[in-house]
Amino acid sequence: xxxxxxxxxxxxxxxxxxxxxxxxxxxxxxxxxxxxxxxxxxxxxxxxxxxxxxxxxxxxxxxxxxxxxxxxxxxxxxxxxxxxxxxxxxxxxxxxxxxxxxxxxxxxxxxxxxxxxxxxxxxxxxxxxxxxxxxxxxxxxxxxxxxxxxxxxxxxxxxxxxxxxxxxxxxxxxxxxxxxxxxxxxxxxxxxxxxxxxxxxxxxxxxxxxxxxxxxxxxxxxxxxxxxxxxxxxxxxxxxxxxxxxxxxxxxxxxxxxxxxxxxxxxxxxxxxxxxxxxxxxxxxxxxxxxxxxxxxxxx
Amino acid sequence: xxxxxxxxxxxxxxxxxxxxxxxxxxxxxxxxxxxxxxxxxxxxxxxxxxxxxxxxxxxxxxxxxxxxxxxxxxxxxxxxxxxxxxxxxxxxxxxxxxxxxxxxxxxxxxxxxxxxxxxxxxxxxxxxxxxxxxxxxxxxxxxxxxxxxxxxxxxxxxxxxxxxxxxxxxxxxxxxxxxxxxxxxxxxxxxxxxxxxxxxxxxxxxxxxxxxxxxxxxxxxxxxxxxxxxxxxxxxxxxxxxxxxxxxxxxxxxxxxxxxxxxxxxxxxxxxxxxxxxxxxxxxxxxxxxxxxxxxxxxxxxxxxxxx
Numbered sequence: 001x002x003x004x005x006x007x008x009x010x011x012x013x014x015x016x017x018x019x020x021x022x023x024x025x026x027x028x029x030x031x032x033x034x035x036x037x038x039x040x041x042x043x044x045x046x047x048x049x050x051x052x053x054x055x056x057x058x059x060x061x062x063x064x065x066x067x068x069x070x071x072x073x074x075x076x077x078x079x080x081x082x083x084x085x086x087x088x089x090x091x092x093x094x095x096x097x098x099x100x101x102x103x104x105x106x107x108x109x110x111x112x113x114x115x116x117x118x119x120x121x122x123x124x125x126x127x128x129x130x131x132x133x134x135x136x137x138x139x140x141x142x143x144x145x146x147x148x149x150x151x152x153x154x155x156x157x158x159x160x161x162x163x164x165x166x167x168x169x170x171x172x173x174x175x176x177x178x179x180x181x182x183x184x185x186x187x188x189x190x191x192x193x194x195x196x197x198x199x200x201x202x203x204x205x206x207x208x209x210x211x212x213x214x215x216x217x218x219x220x221x222x223x224x225x226x227x228x229x230x231x232x233x234x235x236x237x238x239x240x241x242x243x244x245x246x247x248x249x250x251x252x253x254x255x256x257x258x259x260x261x262x263x264x265x266x267x268x269x270x271x272x273x274x275x276x277x278x279x280x281x282x283x284x285x286x287x288x289x290x291x292x293x294x295x296x297x298x299x300x
Numbered sequence: 301x302x303x304x305x306x307x308x309x310x311x312x313x314x315x316x317x318x319x320x321x322x323x324x325x326x327x328x329x330x331x332x333x334x335x336x337x338x339x340x341x342x343x344x345x346x347x348x349x350x351x352x353x354x355x356x357x358x359x360x361x362x363x364x365x366x367x368x369x370x371x372x373x374x375x376x377x378x379x380x381x382x383x384x385x386x387x388x389x390x391x392x393x394x395x396x397x398x399x400x401x402x403x404x405x406x407x408x409x410x411x412x413x414x415x416x417x418x419x420x421x422x423x424x425x426x427x428x429x430x431x432x433x434x435x436x437x438x439x440x441x442x443x444x445x446x447x448x449x450x451x452x453x454x455x456x457x458x459x460x461x462x463x464x465x466x467x468x469x470x471x472x473x474x475x476x477x478x479x480x481x482x483x484x485x486x487x488x489x490x491x492x493x494x495x496x497x498x499x500x501x502x503x504x505x506x507x508x509x510x511x512x513x514x515x516x517x518x519x520x521x522x523x524x525x526x527x528x529x530x531x532x533x534x535x536x537x538x539x540x541x542x543x544x545x546x547x548x549x550x551x552x553x554x555x556x557x558x559x560x561x562x563x564x565x566x567x568x569x570x571x572x573x574x575x576x577x578x579x580x581x582x583x584x585x586x587x588x589x590x591x592x593x594x595x596x597x598x599x600x601x602x603x604x605x606x607x608x
Contacts, residue, residue, distance in 0.1 A: 020423045
C-alpha cells in the first residue's frame with residue numbers, strides 16, 4: 001500500500017520531466033547547439049564537405065572588419081532599419097489611429113483586412129510579383145510613370161546600383177505596414193475610452209489627442225514594434241536575396257545575404273560563420289532589450 | 301449710493317449677457333467652421349486610406365488578371381484585361397510542377413503543426429503547473445529561444461543535418477521549423493494554461509484522474525482558442541518559410557512552394573502567364589486562412605509580437 005503510493009508519487013514526479021523533455025531536446029539540438037557551433041566555426045577555415053577544419057584564430061574577424069562589402073552590407077541593413085521604422089512604425093501608428101477613429105468605423109474593418117493581405121503572402125510570391133513591378137521594359141512602376149507624364153523618371157529600379165537597395169526596401173514596406181498596423185490596432189483598442197471622452201470635453205483636437213493620449217498609452221507597443229522592426233531589418237535575407245541577390249555588384253547586399261554567398265557559393269564556411277556571429281551580436285542586443293521591455297513569459 | 305450700485309450691477313448684468321451672447325455666437329461660428337473643416341479633412345483622409353488600399357490591392361489584382369494572359373499581352377498590354385482568358389495557364393502551372401510543391405508544402409506544414417501543438421502544449425503544461433528551480437531554468441531556456449534567429453544557425457544546421465543524413469529530406473524542414481516555432485508557442489500556451497482555475501484539476505485528482513488525464517481531458521479541451529491560434533501561426537510560418545527551404549532541400553521533387561517557385565520561374569523563362577498562375581495558387585491557402593481565421597491570427601501575432 002505504502003509502496004504503491006510512493007510509486008504513484010514518483011511516477012507523477014517523472015511526468016513533468018517527460019512532458020518537457022521533447023521540447024528541451026528540440027531547442028537544445030536545433031537552436032542552442034548550432035549557436036555555439038557557429039561561434040566555434042568562426043575560428044576555423046573549412047568548406048562544406050571538407051572533413052577537417054583548420055584553426056585560424058581571430059583571422060576571420062580581422063578580415064571581417066577590413067572587408068568593404070561587410071561595411072556596405074551593414075550600411076544597407078541600417079538603411080533598412082531607418083526607413084522601416086519611419087514607415088512601419090510611425091506611419092503604421094498614424095494609420096492604426098485613423099482606422100480606430102469613430103469617423104471610419106464602417107469602412108475600417110474592410111481596410112484592415114486589405115492592408116493585412118500582403119502579410120499573409122509568401123515572400124517568394126511577393127518578390128516575383130515585384131520583379132514585374134520593377135521590370136525596366138514592361139514594369140508596372142515605369143509604365144505608370146510614363147502614363148502620368150513622368151517618363152523621364154523611369155529607372156531600371158533593380159538594375160541600378162543607386163536605386164536597387166531602396167527598391168528592395170520599398171517592397172518590404174509594402175508588405176509589412178499592415179502587420180505593424182494590426183499590432184497597433186490591438187494596442188489602441190486597450191486604451192480606456194474615457195480618456196478620449198474627457199479630452200473631447202476639454203476641447204482637445206484629434207491631433208492633440210493623438211500626442212497626449214494615444215502615443216503615451218501605446219508606448220510599450222511602440223517600443224516593442226520598433227525593436228521587432230529593427231531586428232528584422234538587421235536579419236533581412238529573403239527580400240534582397242530573391243530580388244537582386246545583393247546586386248548589381250554589392251549595392252543591395254545585406255549581412256545575411258553576404259553570409260549565405262560566402263558560405264554556400266564561395267565555400268568560405270569559416271568566414272561566413274564570422275559574419276553570422278556579427279549578425280548575432282547585433283540582433284542579440286536588440287532582442288535582450290525587447291525581452292526586458294515586453295516582459296514575455298512573466299506570470300500574470 | 302445704492303442706486304449706483306444697482307446700476308453697476310445692472311450694467312454688469314447686461315454686459316455679462318452680452319458677452320455670453322457674443323461668445324455663443326462665436327462658438328457657433330467656430331463649431332460650424334470646424335465641422336466644415338472636419339468634413340474636408342475627413343474626406344481627405346478617406347481618400348488617402350483608399351489610395352493606400354489601392355496601392356496594396358492593385359499589384360495583387362494585376363497578378364490575378366495577368367495570370368490569364370499570354371506572354372505577348374503581359375508584355376505589350378500591361379494594364380488591359382486579357383483579350384482571351386487563358387484559364388488553362390492554371391492547369392499548365394499545376395501539372396508543370398506546382399502540384400508537387402503544393403503537396404510537399406501541405407505535408408511539411410501539417411506535420412509541423414501536429415508536432416508543434418503536441419510538444420509545445422506538453423512543455424507548457426509542465427511549465428505552468430510545476431514550480432522548482434529546474435522548471436525556472438527550463439523556462440528561461442525556452443524564452444531565450446525566442447531571441448535566436450535562423451540566419452545565425454544556418455551553416456551549423458546545414459552541417460548537422462548533413463551529418464544526420466537528413467539534408468534534402470522533408471524532415472530537415474520539419475525538425476527545424478518545429479524547433480523555431482516552439483519557444484513562442486510554449487509561451488503563448490503557458491500563459492493560457494496559467495489562467496485555468498486550479499479547482500478543476502483538484503476535483504479531477506479526487507476523481508482519480510492521472511497527470512496525463514489532467515493534461516489531455518482538462519487542459520487541452522479548455523485551450524482550444526489558443527491552440528487554434530498556434531495552428532494558424534504555425535501554418536503561416538511553415539507555408540511561407542523560404543531560407544531553410546532553399547538551403548536544406550536541393551531536389552526539385554522535394555521542394556516546398558516558396559523555394560519551388562524559384563525553380564519554376566527558371567524553368568518557365570518567358571511563360572509569364574503560367575508563372576503568375578503558379579503564384580496565385582501558392583497564395584490562395586493563406587488568403588483563405590486570413591478570411592476565416594482572422595481573429596485567431598491577429599490575437600496570436602499581437603500576443604507573440606514576433607515577426608514570422
